[in-house]
Amino acid sequence: MKVENLSQNYVGLRQSYRKSGMQSALYSNSNVNPQFTGNYVKAAKTGSDFILDLIPGKKAIEKMKKLDVLKGELGGILITALGTGLVAPIFIAYNPFVKAPKDATPEEKQEVENTKQYTAMRQPISAVLAALFQAGVLNPIDKCLDKWTNDPNYSKNVRVDLDQSALNKESYLKRIKAKEMRQEVKDGKASYSSKKLFEEELARRVKQAQADQVSDLAEQLNKTGRIQIGQRFMEDKTVAEFINKQLDSYIKSAEKLKVDASGIDYDELKVHMDKLKKGANIDIKEFGIDQSGIGFYTERARMIMQNEEPIRRLFDKNVLPKGEKELEAYLKGLLNTSESSDMKLLIQEVLDHTPSVRESRCQRTIERIDKIKRACGGEYSPKAYLQSMLDRNSEVDRLIKSLEESRIQDASTIKSKGIMQVLDDIVKKCHFDVNNQKLSDVLDGSGVFQSDKKGLVKKVSEDIIKQYKKFIEKNYKGINQITKVAIGVGITLPITCTALNWVYPRLMELCFPKLAGIKKDKPVVENQEGGAK
Amino acid sequence: MLSVNSVGSKLFGSMTKAKPAKKLCEWFQKDPEKALAYSTIASVAIKDGIGCGMYVYQSLHNDKIPEERRKFVSALDLTNGILMIVSQIGMFFAMRKINDKLFPMLFSKSFGKKANLKPILEQARVAQRNAGMKPDKKFRLEEFYKEHKDNCFATFKFITELAAATILAKRVIVPFIATPLAKKVEKKMDEKSAAKAGNAQNNSGDKFEKPAEVSMKGSSGVEVPPEQASGDAFVSTNLLAKYRN
Numbered sequence: 001m002k003v004e005n006l007s008q009n010y011v012g013l014r015q016s017y018r019k020s021g022m023q024s025a026l027y028s029n030s031n032v033n034p035q036f037t038g039n040y041v042k043a044a045k046t047g048s049d050f051i052l053d054l055i056p057g058k059k060a061i062e063k064m065k066k067l068d069v070l071k072g073e074l075g076g077i078l079i080t081a082l083g084t085g086l087v088a089p090i091f092i093a094y095n096p097f098v099k100a101p102k103d104a105t106p107e108e109k110q111e112v113e114n115t116k117q118y119t120a121m122r123q124p125i126s127a128v129l130a131a132l133f134q135a136g137v138l139n140p141i142d143k144c145l146d147k148w149t150n151d152p153n154y155s156k157n158v159r160v161d162l163d164q165s166a167l168n169k170e171s172y173l174k175r176i177k178a179k180e181m182r183q184e185v186k187d188g189k190a191s192y193s194s195k196k197l198f199e200e201e202l203a204r205r206v207k208q209a210q211a212d213q214v215s216d217l218a219e220q221l222n223k224t225g226r227i228q229i230g231q232r233f234m235e236d237k238t239v240a241e242f243i244n245k246q247l248d249s250y251i252k253s254a255e256k257l258k259v260d261a262s263g264i265d266y267d268e269l270k271v272h273m274d275k276l277k278k279g280a281n282i283d284i285k286e287f288g289i290d291q292s293g294i295g296f297y298t299e300r301a302r303m304i305m306q307n308e309e310p311i312r313r314l315f316d317k318n319v320l321p322k323g324e325k326e327l328e329a330y331l332k333g334l335l336n337t338s339e340s341s342d343m344k345l346l347i348q349e350v351l352d353h354t355p356s357v358r359e360s361r362c363q364r365t366i367e368r369i370d371k372i373k374r375a376c377g378g379e380y381s382p383k384a385y386l387q388s389m390l391d392r393n394s395e396v397d398r399l400i401k402s403l404e405e406s407r408i409q410d411a412s413t414i415k416s417k418g419i420m421q422v423l424d425d426i427v428k429k430c431h432f433d434v435n436n437q438k439l440s441d442v443l444d445g446s447g448v449f450q451s452d453k454k455g456l457v458k459k460v461s462e463d464i465i466k467q468y469k470k471f472i473e474k475n476y477k478g479i480n481q482i483t484k485v486a487i488g489v490g491i492t493l494p495i496t497c498t499a500l501n502w503v504y505p506r507l508m509e510l511c512f513p514k515l516a517g518i519k520k521d522k523p524v525v526e527n528q529e530g531g532a533k
Numbered sequence: 534m535l536s537v538n539s540v541g542s543k544l545f546g547s548m549t550k551a552k553p554a555k556k557l558c559e560w561f562q563k564d565p566e567k568a569l570a571y572s573t574i575a576s577v578a579i580k581d582g583i584g585c586g587m588y589v590y591q592s593l594h595n596d597k598i599p600e601e602r603r604k605f606v607s608a609l610d611l612t613n614g615i616l617m618i619v620s621q622i623g624m625f626f627a628m629r630k631i632n633d634k635l636f637p638m639l640f641s642k643s644f645g646k647k648a649n650l651k652p653i654l655e656q657a658r659v660a661q662r663n664a665g666m667k668p669d670k671k672f673r674l675e676e677f678y679k680e681h682k683d684n685c686f687a688t689f690k691f692i693t694e695l696a697a698a699t700i701l702a703k704r705v706i707v708p709f710i711a712t713p714l715a716k717k718v719e720k721k722m723d724e725k726s727a728a729k730a731g732n733a734q735n736n737s738g739d740k741f742e743k744p745a746e747v748s749m750k751g752s753s754g755v756e757v758p759p760e761q762a763s764g765d766a767f768v769s770t771n772l773l774a775k776y777r778n
Binding site: 045046047048050051052053054055056057058060061064065067068070071072073075076079080082083084087088091092095097098144145147148153154155157158159161162253256257353354356357360361444445446447471474475477478479481482483485488489493497 | 538539541542543545546547549550554555557558560561562565566568569572573574575576577579580583584640642643644648652653654655656657658659660661662664667668669670672673674676677678680681684685687688689691692695696699700703704705708709712713716
């Protein structure tokens with residue numbers, strides 16, 4: 001079908017988009033067809049995507065990601081087939097231990113060689129058949145299990161913790177949405193000028209549907225304290241376990257908000273210092289290196305605050321040259337002309353960063369001046385700053401302790417009302433006042449604590465639903481794998497073996513009559529071998 | 534009306550409610566990557582085990598093999614099968630240990646010692662800021678980095694462990710161990726049976742003709758039955774076929 005342009009009814013999409021409150025998380029799409037004026041949305045780049053873009057060897061990582069599909073029975077079959085088809089023939093045909101007796105005639109030796117080759121040829125045939133029958137059956141198994149665990153008409157028959165009808169599996173959603181889109185094209189309601197556009201729209205719809213499902217379940221969890229799947233509910237005990245797991249994750253993240261030595265890269269600092277040592281003769285001990293980390297940050301604050309004026313003047317956004325090369329030359333010039341050892345170290349640290357982030361480093365140094373001042377309650381003093389760090393740590397400790405107190409001690413006895421109370425409690429503990437600048441500096445951007453209470457209610461319950469999602473996905477993985485192994489061993493393996501015994505002699509006679517011809521005087525035995533060895 | 538899906542889902546549903554299925558799910562809950570890898574290598578071993586079992590069964594119940602030689606033939610098949618299974622499982626676990634060192638070596642730029650996380654995090658924050666987003670805290674970005682590393686490592690582990698087992702152990706190492714091992718076993722058993730046959734001949738005449746020299750299925754299905762060496766044109770791919778001649 002020739003698809004000319006994209007003209008899609010996005011009313012439903014817009015509604016669900018608004019409903020899920022995802023505006024902030026979504027970008028508008030620059031590839032949108034100009035004819036379309038609605039909220040044509042594209043999932044925003046997450047922090048994870050930003051990181052992936054920057055990791056060296058991204059291509060190799062992406063390739064590994066693609067190979068992810070091999071994890072499981074499919075990988076077992078294909079990798080085994082690879083060995084059988086490509087490696088085994090070499091080691092059979094050139095096995096030095098299999099040879100004709102020393103006193104054998106040249107004809108006898110030739111026959112041994114022919115036999116080795118004849119046997120070696122069995123392996124690729126076996127591999128192709130294994131891939132055809134054993135791997136070929138996996139996709140129908142997946143489709144079947146997807147239907148039985150995602151379609152509410154059938155998923156009611158499986159265990160509730162395997163029922164994915166409330167939170168569909170991605171592959172199932174893809175099939176459903178693709179069918180829906182093809183129907184729209186057929187009915188003339190939509191058209192796509194290329195397969196790529198179709199795929200992009202499909203990916204968007206799948207992401208949207210997943211977000212909506214999580215959002216719906218989260219809303220329901222907030223209202224009822226339960227996770228409802230069709231007519232059934234997840235056990236309260238299991239929901240309580242999800243909450244405890246999520247709390248553990250929050251606590252783990254909160255721990256990282258404390259000031260400690262973990263954020264200091266002493267090796268890196270030593271590199272900066274070594275670079276300067278020749279000219280400036282700086283002693284590393286001057287920089288408050290200690291095990292707690294507090295000494296380091298106190299010393300760092302002193303260094304920055306004592307040089308506030310030159311930092312603000314030299315690192316000013318309007319003063320810094322725009323190009324990366326120009327900036328490097330500018331910073332190197334500063335390094336040579338600066339007389340202060342503190343400034344030398346700060347400039348060296350900026351220079352040791354990747355060129356693309358040097359400007360940002362300069363800005364961050366200025367920002368740190370303001371942060372230090374806020375931490376000290378206005379004016380910087382070493383004592384006040386030290387106290388602010390100690391206060392920060394004790395505040396984070398207090399938050400952690402209060403989150404620990406929210407843990408459900410006896411999950412087996414809790415009821416839905418109790419769950420609702422715990423959820424409410426967690427929201428209160430994760431909320432902070434945006435006007436409290438000191439706390440805001442510490443907690444904002446942590447991913448755990450938020451100032452927007454309404455958003456937090458949604459976030460906490462969605463986090464719990466994501467725990468539920470992980471839980472059913474793991475269960476499904478186990479059942480899917482064992483089903484495939486059972487069908488492979490019980491059905492497709494014998495079929496493959498029978499097919500091999502039928503195909504192999506016939507194909508050899510057809511394609512390699514010279515090798516197979518030597519057997520014409522005797523019929524080929526239909527052996528009943530097991531295993532596609 | 535009953536449909537295939539309706540009946541199938543009911544059968545499947547009752548299977549999922551059985552105790553072993555629940556235990557299996559618990560196993561996958563604890564460590565899904567490990568459970569997946571173990572169940573896959575178990576599947577490979579089971580399939581080879583079934584193959585080996587069928588060889589042994591056929592050898593033991595084949596009338597065309599002289600009764601005195603059946604145990605010998607089946608013992609060789611069994612040895613080969615066990616060797617194959619044990620070596621694959623052994624190689625799988627060996628690779629599991631090696632992988633902890635191999636992965637950072639191969640992905641040194643991305644996840645090994647050469648990988649410098651600090652500038653990556655810094656750049657990500659700058660990129661987020663440039664995209665109009667509030668940058669994540671560094672530890673959050675570090676978690677994303679770890680997530681990529683863990684996912685990449687899990688896939689790498691699965692593939693290399695399985696490749697080591699099913700390619701290196703089964704297709705390269707086993708054939709080289711199996712063939713000489715078979716020859717040794719064969720020689721010993723031949724000596725024994727020859728001595729036995731000699732005694733029997735002395736006692737009651739020549740009751741059975743010693744079969745042609747038995748060759749073990751050396752390199753994954755390779756046998757060069759001695760009849761080829763002695764001019765017999767028929768080529769077989771297993772011991773059973775040889776004895777049928």
